[in-house]
Amino acid sequence: MAYTRKDVSTLTRTEKRRFVKAMLEVKRRGEYDEFVRTHIEYYTSDGEDDLRTAHMAPSFLPWHRQFLLDLEKALRRVDASVSVPYWDWTRDRTTTSAPWTADLLGGTGRRSDRQVMTGPFAYAEGNWRIKVGVTDEEFLTRDLGRARDPIQLPTKADLERALKDPVYDASPWDSTVGKGFRNKLEGWGSGRGSASWQNHNRVHRWVGGAMVGGASVNDPVFWMHHAFVDLVWSRWQRRHREHRYLPAKPPAPGSAQYRRVVARHEKLPPWDVTPDQLEDHGRIYRYA
Amino acid sequence: MVVGVGGVPVGAAGDEDAGGTRRGVLRGLMVAAAGAALVPVALAAWPEETDGKNTDVRAGDGIFEETYRGRLIRGVPIPSPEQEAGDVDWHVTVDGRPLHLMRRADGSWLSMVDHYAPAPGHLDGGAHGVHA
Numbered sequence: 001m002a003y004t005r006k007d008v009s010t011l012t013r014t015e016k017r018r019f020v021k022a023m024l025e026v027k028r029r030g031e032y033d034e035f036v037r038t039h040i041e042y043y044t045s046d047g048e049d050d051l052r053t054a055h056m057a058p059s060f061l062p063w064h065r066q067f068l069l070d071l072e073k074a075l076r077r078v079d080a081s082v083s084v085p086y087w088d089w090t091r092d093r094t095t096t097s098a099p100w101t102a103d104l105l106g107g108t109g110r111r112s113d114r115q116v117m118t119g120p121f122a123y124a125e126g127n128w129r130i131k132v133g134v135t136d137e138e139f140l141t142r143d144l145g146r147a148r149d150p151i152q153l154p155t156k157a158d159l160e161r162a163l164k165d166p167v168y169d170a171s172p173w174d175s176t177v178g179k180g181f182r183n184k185l186e187g188w189g190s191g192r193g194s195a196s197w198q199n200h201n202r203v204h205r206w207v208g209g210a211m212v213g214g215a216s217v218n219d220p221v222f223w224m225h226h227a228f229v230d231l232v233w234s235r236w237q238r239r240h241r242e243h244r245y246l247p248a249k250p251p252a253p254g255s256a257q258y259r260r261v262v263a264r265h266e267k268l269p270p271w272d273v274t275p276d277q278l279e280d281h282g283r284i285y286r287y288a
Numbered sequence: 289m290v291v292g293v294g295g296v297p298v299g300a301a302g303d304e305d306a307g308g309t310r311r312g313v314l315r316g317l318m319v320a321a322a323g324a325a326l327v328p329v330a331l332a333a334w335p336e337e338t339d340g341k342n343t344d345v346r347a348g349d350g351i352f353e354e355t356y357r358g359r360l361i362r363g364v365p366i367p368s369p370e371q372e373a374g375d376v377d378w379h380v381t382v383d384g385r386p387l388h389l390m391r392r393a394d395g396s397w398l399s400m401v402d403h404y405a406p407a408p409g410h411l412d413g414g415a416h417g418v419h420a
Contacts, residue, residue, distance in 0.1 A: 043390075043403060044390070045390035045391060045392050045393075045398055046392060046393040047390065047391030047392040047393050047394075047395070048390060048391055055403075056392075056393075134400045134401050135401075172393070174393050175392060175393060175394070176393050176394050187404075190394070196405065197404060197405040201404040201405065202404075204403070204404040205404055205405055212401065212402050212403065212404060213399075213400055213401045213402060213403055214388075214400040214401075214403050215400075216403065216404075
Protein backbone atom coordinates (compact mmCIF):
# COMPACT_ATOMS: atom_id res chain seq x y z
CA MET A 1 0.00 0.00 0.00
CA ALA A 2 1.28 3.46 -0.86
CA TYR A 3 2.57 5.55 2.03
CA THR A 4 2.29 9.32 2.34
CA ARG A 5 4.79 12.14 2.13
CA LYS A 6 3.55 15.13 4.06
CA ASP A 7 4.09 18.83 3.88
CA VAL A 8 6.85 19.54 6.41
CA SER A 9 4.85 22.36 7.99
CA THR A 10 2.11 19.87 8.90
CA LEU A 11 4.24 17.30 10.71
CA THR A 12 3.19 16.47 14.24
CA ARG A 13 5.68 16.58 17.08
CA THR A 14 5.85 12.84 17.05
CA GLU A 15 6.42 12.65 13.32
CA LYS A 16 9.25 15.15 13.58
CA ARG A 17 10.82 13.26 16.44
CA ARG A 18 10.65 9.96 14.58
CA PHE A 19 12.02 11.48 11.40
CA VAL A 20 14.99 12.98 13.22
CA LYS A 21 15.65 9.78 15.14
CA ALA A 22 15.65 7.73 11.94
CA MET A 23 17.99 10.17 10.19
CA LEU A 24 20.48 10.09 13.06
CA GLU A 25 20.41 6.32 13.05
CA VAL A 26 20.98 6.09 9.29
CA LYS A 27 23.93 8.42 9.83
CA ARG A 28 25.24 6.41 12.75
CA ARG A 29 25.09 3.24 10.69
CA GLY A 30 27.34 4.80 8.06
CA GLU A 31 24.68 4.56 5.37
CA TYR A 32 24.09 8.30 5.21
CA ASP A 33 27.58 9.16 4.05
CA GLU A 34 27.21 6.76 1.14
CA PHE A 35 24.42 8.98 -0.13
CA VAL A 36 26.72 11.99 0.13
CA ARG A 37 29.37 10.17 -1.88
CA THR A 38 26.94 8.97 -4.51
CA HIS A 39 25.64 12.46 -5.17
CA ILE A 40 29.17 13.79 -5.58
CA GLU A 41 30.08 10.96 -7.91
CA TYR A 42 27.05 11.42 -10.11
CA TYR A 43 27.36 15.15 -10.50
CA THR A 44 28.81 15.49 -14.00
CA SER A 45 28.75 18.71 -15.94
CA ASP A 46 27.69 19.33 -19.51
CA GLY A 47 30.94 20.95 -20.61
CA GLU A 48 32.58 17.56 -20.28
CA ASP A 49 32.09 14.35 -22.15
CA ASP A 50 30.74 11.96 -19.54
CA LEU A 51 27.26 10.57 -19.29
CA ARG A 52 25.08 12.99 -17.33
CA THR A 53 22.53 11.45 -15.04
CA ALA A 54 21.81 13.44 -11.90
CA HIS A 55 22.08 17.03 -13.17
CA MET A 56 22.03 19.16 -16.28
CA ALA A 57 20.11 16.40 -18.02
CA PRO A 58 16.56 15.13 -18.55
CA SER A 59 17.15 12.42 -15.96
CA PHE A 60 17.65 15.05 -13.23
CA LEU A 61 14.10 14.33 -12.07
CA PRO A 62 13.96 10.52 -12.19
CA TRP A 63 17.49 10.30 -10.78
CA HIS A 64 16.58 12.29 -7.71
CA ARG A 65 13.28 10.44 -7.43
CA GLN A 66 15.11 7.13 -7.11
CA PHE A 67 17.83 8.66 -4.93
CA LEU A 68 15.16 9.93 -2.54
CA LEU A 69 13.48 6.54 -2.53
CA ASP A 70 16.74 4.88 -1.53
CA LEU A 71 17.18 7.23 1.42
CA GLU A 72 13.57 6.75 2.40
CA LYS A 73 14.03 2.98 2.34
CA ALA A 74 17.00 3.38 4.67
CA LEU A 75 14.89 5.50 7.01
CA ARG A 76 12.02 3.01 6.94
CA ARG A 77 14.38 0.17 7.82
CA VAL A 78 14.87 2.04 11.07
CA ASP A 79 11.25 3.12 11.51
CA ALA A 80 8.57 2.01 9.05
CA SER A 81 6.34 4.95 9.95
CA VAL A 82 8.81 7.52 8.61
CA SER A 83 8.71 9.14 5.19
CA VAL A 84 10.49 12.18 3.78
CA PRO A 85 8.39 15.35 4.15
CA TYR A 86 8.46 17.97 1.41
CA TRP A 87 9.38 21.60 1.92
CA ASP A 88 7.18 23.92 -0.12
CA TRP A 89 9.57 26.86 -0.38
CA THR A 90 7.08 28.94 -2.31
CA ARG A 91 5.06 29.07 0.87
CA ASP A 92 7.47 28.50 3.80
CA ARG A 93 9.87 31.26 2.93
CA THR A 94 11.47 32.56 6.11
CA THR A 95 14.55 31.58 8.07
CA THR A 96 12.45 30.66 11.10
CA SER A 97 9.47 28.89 9.58
CA ALA A 98 9.29 25.17 8.94
CA PRO A 99 11.58 23.32 8.51
CA TRP A 100 14.09 25.53 10.38
CA THR A 101 12.80 24.83 13.86
CA ALA A 102 14.80 23.46 16.78
CA ASP A 103 12.79 20.25 16.80
CA LEU A 104 13.46 19.44 13.18
CA LEU A 105 16.37 20.87 11.17
CA GLY A 106 17.59 23.66 13.44
CA GLY A 107 18.26 27.12 12.08
CA THR A 108 20.78 29.12 10.12
CA GLY A 109 24.50 29.08 10.78
CA ARG A 110 26.16 31.58 13.07
CA ARG A 111 27.90 34.53 11.50
CA SER A 112 31.52 33.69 12.23
CA ASP A 113 31.75 30.33 10.52
CA ARG A 114 28.21 29.55 9.36
CA GLN A 115 28.11 26.66 11.77
CA VAL A 116 24.61 25.38 12.58
CA MET A 117 24.27 25.70 16.36
CA THR A 118 20.66 24.60 16.92
CA GLY A 119 18.63 21.50 16.30
CA PRO A 120 19.62 17.84 16.17
CA PHE A 121 22.11 18.25 13.29
CA ALA A 122 24.27 20.82 15.02
CA TYR A 123 27.82 19.63 15.43
CA ALA A 124 27.67 20.39 19.14
CA GLU A 125 24.97 17.76 19.60
CA GLY A 126 27.51 15.14 18.67
CA ASN A 127 25.37 13.18 16.20
CA TRP A 128 26.09 14.79 12.86
CA ARG A 129 29.72 15.01 11.90
CA ILE A 130 30.47 15.83 8.29
CA LYS A 131 32.64 12.98 7.05
CA VAL A 132 32.44 13.49 3.28
CA GLY A 133 32.79 17.19 2.67
CA VAL A 134 34.31 19.83 0.49
CA THR A 135 36.40 21.33 3.29
CA ASP A 136 37.74 19.71 6.43
CA GLU A 137 35.13 21.39 8.57
CA GLU A 138 33.22 18.71 10.42
CA PHE A 139 30.22 20.85 11.26
CA LEU A 140 27.12 21.45 9.19
CA THR A 141 26.94 24.95 7.74
CA ARG A 142 24.10 27.14 6.51
CA ASP A 143 23.56 30.74 5.54
CA LEU A 144 19.82 30.98 5.10
CA GLY A 145 18.95 33.76 2.72
CA ARG A 146 22.63 34.67 2.25
CA ALA A 147 22.87 37.20 5.05
CA ARG A 148 25.58 39.43 3.58
CA ASP A 149 23.77 39.90 0.27
CA PRO A 150 20.24 38.63 0.67
CA ILE A 151 18.41 36.59 -1.91
CA GLN A 152 14.86 35.29 -1.94
CA LEU A 153 13.53 31.82 -2.44
CA PRO A 154 11.75 31.13 -5.73
CA THR A 155 8.13 32.22 -5.82
CA LYS A 156 4.97 30.51 -7.01
CA ALA A 157 5.29 32.59 -10.19
CA ASP A 158 8.82 31.26 -10.77
CA LEU A 159 7.56 27.74 -10.41
CA GLU A 160 4.60 28.43 -12.66
CA ARG A 161 6.93 29.49 -15.44
CA ALA A 162 8.31 25.96 -15.36
CA LEU A 163 5.01 24.19 -14.78
CA LYS A 164 3.22 25.77 -17.72
CA ASP A 165 5.77 24.53 -20.25
CA PRO A 166 4.11 21.50 -21.80
CA VAL A 167 7.30 19.90 -23.11
CA TYR A 168 9.40 17.89 -20.69
CA ASP A 169 12.83 18.78 -22.08
CA ALA A 170 14.56 19.67 -25.35
CA SER A 171 17.80 19.18 -27.23
CA PRO A 172 20.67 19.52 -26.36
CA TRP A 173 19.24 18.18 -23.07
CA ASP A 174 21.64 20.12 -20.89
CA SER A 175 21.88 23.25 -18.75
CA THR A 176 21.67 25.63 -21.72
CA VAL A 177 18.15 24.61 -22.79
CA GLY A 178 15.80 27.58 -22.77
CA LYS A 179 12.59 25.66 -23.09
CA GLY A 180 11.11 22.61 -21.50
CA PHE A 181 9.99 21.97 -17.97
CA ARG A 182 13.09 20.15 -16.70
CA ASN A 183 15.72 22.87 -17.09
CA LYS A 184 13.30 25.57 -15.94
CA LEU A 185 12.73 23.57 -12.79
CA GLU A 186 16.36 22.55 -12.32
CA GLY A 187 17.08 26.24 -12.75
CA TRP A 188 20.05 26.84 -15.07
CA GLY A 189 19.53 30.20 -16.69
CA SER A 190 21.73 32.21 -18.97
CA GLY A 191 23.86 35.17 -18.04
CA ARG A 192 25.20 36.00 -14.64
CA GLY A 193 23.91 36.96 -11.28
CA SER A 194 20.76 35.77 -9.69
CA ALA A 195 18.87 35.41 -12.97
CA SER A 196 21.14 32.55 -13.87
CA TRP A 197 19.97 30.35 -11.02
CA GLN A 198 16.30 29.65 -10.60
CA ASN A 199 13.95 27.32 -8.80
CA HIS A 200 15.80 24.18 -7.67
CA ASN A 201 19.29 25.71 -8.04
CA ARG A 202 18.20 28.87 -6.27
CA VAL A 203 17.01 26.97 -3.23
CA HIS A 204 20.41 25.32 -2.86
CA ARG A 205 21.97 28.75 -2.84
CA TRP A 206 19.40 30.22 -0.49
CA VAL A 207 20.18 27.62 2.14
CA GLY A 208 23.89 28.22 1.68
CA GLY A 209 26.72 26.46 3.46
CA ALA A 210 26.98 22.77 2.65
CA MET A 211 23.94 22.94 0.37
CA VAL A 212 25.83 25.05 -2.16
CA GLY A 213 28.61 22.61 -2.87
CA GLY A 214 29.14 19.13 -4.17
CA ALA A 215 28.48 17.65 -0.73
CA SER A 216 25.03 19.23 -0.46
CA VAL A 217 23.50 15.97 0.77
CA ASN A 218 25.18 16.64 4.12
CA ASP A 219 22.28 18.94 4.96
CA PRO A 220 19.11 16.91 5.65
CA VAL A 221 17.08 19.68 4.03
CA PHE A 222 18.41 18.28 0.75
CA TRP A 223 15.79 15.52 0.93
CA MET A 224 12.92 17.79 1.83
CA HIS A 225 13.85 20.13 -1.00
CA HIS A 226 14.03 17.31 -3.50
CA ALA A 227 10.78 15.83 -2.26
CA PHE A 228 9.12 19.11 -3.21
CA VAL A 229 10.89 19.14 -6.60
CA ASP A 230 9.62 15.59 -7.03
CA LEU A 231 6.11 16.68 -6.15
CA VAL A 232 6.34 19.50 -8.70
CA TRP A 233 7.22 16.92 -11.35
CA SER A 234 4.07 14.98 -10.42
CA ARG A 235 2.02 18.16 -10.70
CA TRP A 236 3.47 18.84 -14.12
CA GLN A 237 2.55 15.33 -15.26
CA ARG A 238 -1.04 15.81 -14.13
CA ARG A 239 -1.27 19.11 -15.92
CA HIS A 240 0.19 17.84 -19.17
CA ARG A 241 -1.04 14.28 -19.25
CA GLU A 242 -0.17 13.60 -22.86
CA HIS A 243 3.46 14.63 -22.38
CA ARG A 244 6.11 12.19 -21.26
CA TYR A 245 9.78 12.05 -20.36
CA LEU A 246 12.11 13.03 -23.20
CA PRO A 247 14.18 12.07 -25.01
CA ALA A 248 12.13 9.05 -25.97
CA LYS A 249 15.03 7.59 -27.96
CA PRO A 250 18.76 8.00 -27.37
CA PRO A 251 20.60 10.68 -29.34
CA ALA A 252 22.10 9.13 -32.47
CA PRO A 253 25.81 8.41 -32.98
CA GLY A 254 27.32 11.57 -34.38
CA SER A 255 25.06 13.78 -32.28
CA ALA A 256 26.79 15.90 -29.67
CA GLN A 257 24.78 14.28 -26.88
CA TYR A 258 25.38 10.68 -27.99
CA ARG A 259 25.84 8.56 -24.85
CA ARG A 260 25.68 11.64 -22.68
CA VAL A 261 22.04 11.54 -21.66
CA VAL A 262 19.66 8.75 -20.64
CA ALA A 263 16.64 8.15 -22.87
CA ARG A 264 13.23 7.03 -21.68
CA HIS A 265 13.84 3.27 -21.83
CA GLU A 266 17.51 3.19 -20.94
CA LYS A 267 18.84 2.22 -17.55
CA LEU A 268 19.66 5.10 -15.27
CA PRO A 269 22.96 4.62 -13.46
CA PRO A 270 23.65 3.62 -10.75
CA TRP A 271 20.35 1.71 -10.90
CA ASP A 272 18.76 -0.77 -13.29
CA VAL A 273 15.54 1.21 -13.49
CA THR A 274 14.60 3.37 -16.48
CA PRO A 275 13.09 6.89 -16.49
CA ASP A 276 9.95 5.31 -17.92
CA GLN A 277 9.64 3.05 -14.89
CA LEU A 278 10.12 6.00 -12.58
CA GLU A 279 7.45 8.20 -14.09
CA ASP A 280 4.67 6.96 -11.87
CA HIS A 281 5.28 6.71 -8.14
CA GLY A 282 1.63 6.09 -7.22
CA ARG A 283 2.12 2.52 -6.10
CA ILE A 284 4.91 3.47 -3.70
CA TYR A 285 4.00 6.84 -2.24
CA ARG A 286 1.59 9.72 -2.57
CA TYR A 287 1.81 13.36 -1.59
CA ALA A 288 -0.53 14.86 0.98
CA MET B 289 29.86 -1.21 -9.10
CA VAL B 290 28.12 1.03 -11.52
CA VAL B 291 27.56 0.46 -15.19
CA GLY B 292 26.96 3.33 -17.58
CA VAL B 293 24.44 3.27 -20.33
CA GLY B 294 26.94 2.03 -22.85
CA GLY B 295 27.98 -0.89 -20.66
CA VAL B 296 31.20 0.81 -19.65
CA PRO B 297 31.96 0.63 -15.94
CA VAL B 298 32.17 4.06 -14.40
CA GLY B 299 33.62 4.99 -11.08
CA ALA B 300 34.58 1.42 -10.29
CA ALA B 301 36.93 0.91 -7.40
CA GLY B 302 40.43 0.56 -8.70
CA ASP B 303 39.66 2.61 -11.78
CA GLU B 304 43.07 4.04 -12.42
CA ASP B 305 42.24 7.26 -14.15
CA ALA B 306 44.54 9.50 -12.20
CA GLY B 307 45.49 12.77 -13.76
CA GLY B 308 43.32 15.20 -15.59
CA THR B 309 40.10 13.24 -15.84
CA ARG B 310 37.20 14.38 -13.73
CA ARG B 311 36.92 11.29 -11.61
CA GLY B 312 40.64 11.10 -10.99
CA VAL B 313 40.72 14.66 -9.80
CA LEU B 314 37.65 14.08 -7.66
CA ARG B 315 39.16 11.07 -5.92
CA GLY B 316 42.29 13.06 -5.28
CA LEU B 317 40.15 15.76 -3.80
CA MET B 318 38.37 13.41 -1.46
CA VAL B 319 41.64 11.94 -0.27
CA ALA B 320 43.11 15.39 0.17
CA ALA B 321 40.05 16.55 2.07
CA ALA B 322 40.53 13.97 4.80
CA GLY B 323 42.57 15.89 7.32
CA ALA B 324 43.57 18.64 4.91
CA ALA B 325 42.06 22.09 4.80
CA LEU B 326 40.52 22.55 1.39
CA VAL B 327 39.70 26.18 1.13
CA PRO B 328 36.15 27.21 0.26
CA VAL B 329 36.98 29.27 -2.79
CA ALA B 330 35.03 29.19 -6.01
CA LEU B 331 37.74 29.83 -8.49
CA ALA B 332 36.91 31.41 -11.77
CA ALA B 333 39.78 33.55 -12.99
CA TRP B 334 41.45 32.50 -16.19
CA PRO B 335 44.29 34.16 -18.02
CA GLU B 336 42.15 35.17 -20.98
CA GLU B 337 39.47 36.69 -18.84
CA THR B 338 41.19 38.68 -16.12
CA ASP B 339 41.29 42.44 -16.15
CA GLY B 340 45.00 42.28 -15.48
CA LYS B 341 44.85 43.61 -11.92
CA ASN B 342 45.85 40.67 -9.77
CA THR B 343 47.31 38.55 -12.48
CA ASP B 344 50.76 37.14 -12.59
CA VAL B 345 50.83 34.86 -15.56
CA ARG B 346 54.14 33.24 -16.27
CA ALA B 347 54.74 33.86 -19.91
CA GLY B 348 55.25 30.97 -22.25
CA ASP B 349 54.11 27.98 -20.25
CA GLY B 350 50.43 28.78 -19.83
CA ILE B 351 50.58 28.36 -16.07
CA PHE B 352 48.44 30.79 -14.17
CA GLU B 353 49.27 31.92 -10.66
CA GLU B 354 47.53 34.43 -8.55
CA THR B 355 47.32 35.40 -4.95
CA TYR B 356 43.78 36.16 -3.99
CA ARG B 357 42.71 36.94 -0.46
CA GLY B 358 45.94 35.56 0.86
CA ARG B 359 45.63 32.27 -0.99
CA LEU B 360 47.78 31.10 -3.83
CA ILE B 361 45.71 29.97 -6.75
CA ARG B 362 47.54 28.11 -9.40
CA GLY B 363 46.26 26.71 -12.66
CA VAL B 364 48.20 24.33 -14.86
CA PRO B 365 46.84 23.57 -18.30
CA ILE B 366 46.55 19.90 -19.05
CA PRO B 367 47.04 19.16 -22.70
CA SER B 368 44.89 16.36 -23.95
CA PRO B 369 45.47 14.78 -27.37
CA GLU B 370 41.80 14.12 -28.08
CA GLN B 371 40.76 17.68 -27.43
CA GLU B 372 40.49 20.34 -30.05
CA ALA B 373 43.29 22.83 -30.39
CA GLY B 374 42.83 25.67 -27.93
CA ASP B 375 40.63 23.59 -25.67
CA VAL B 376 42.40 22.73 -22.46
CA ASP B 377 41.64 21.21 -19.13
CA TRP B 378 42.99 22.87 -16.04
CA HIS B 379 44.41 21.37 -12.91
CA VAL B 380 43.84 23.99 -10.27
CA THR B 381 45.20 24.13 -6.76
CA VAL B 382 44.60 26.49 -3.90
CA ASP B 383 47.56 26.66 -1.52
CA GLY B 384 48.74 23.48 -3.16
CA ARG B 385 45.55 21.53 -2.67
CA PRO B 386 43.49 20.54 -5.68
CA LEU B 387 40.26 22.37 -6.34
CA HIS B 388 37.99 20.26 -8.43
CA LEU B 389 36.40 22.12 -11.30
CA MET B 390 33.87 21.16 -13.90
CA ARG B 391 33.30 22.88 -17.19
CA ARG B 392 29.82 23.85 -18.28
CA ALA B 393 28.49 23.82 -21.82
CA ASP B 394 28.14 27.60 -21.86
CA GLY B 395 31.81 28.04 -20.98
CA SER B 396 31.39 28.81 -17.31
CA TRP B 397 32.72 26.69 -14.47
CA LEU B 398 31.50 24.92 -11.39
CA SER B 399 33.71 24.17 -8.44
CA MET B 400 33.22 21.68 -5.66
CA VAL B 401 32.20 24.51 -3.37
CA ASP B 402 29.55 25.82 -5.70
CA HIS B 403 27.55 23.35 -7.73
CA TYR B 404 24.44 25.36 -8.37
CA ALA B 405 25.56 28.62 -9.90
CA PRO B 406 28.18 29.17 -12.55
CA ALA B 407 31.33 31.17 -12.08
CA PRO B 408 31.65 33.01 -15.37
CA GLY B 409 35.40 33.40 -15.55
CA HIS B 410 35.96 36.71 -13.90
CA LEU B 411 37.55 37.26 -10.55
CA ASP B 412 34.44 38.99 -9.26
CA GLY B 413 32.46 35.90 -10.10
CA GLY B 414 34.78 33.98 -7.86
CA ALA B 415 34.69 36.56 -5.13
CA HIS B 416 31.21 35.64 -3.98
CA GLY B 417 32.45 32.09 -3.67
CA VAL B 418 35.10 33.29 -1.26
CA HIS B 419 32.35 34.79 0.84
CA ALA B 420 30.53 31.45 0.88
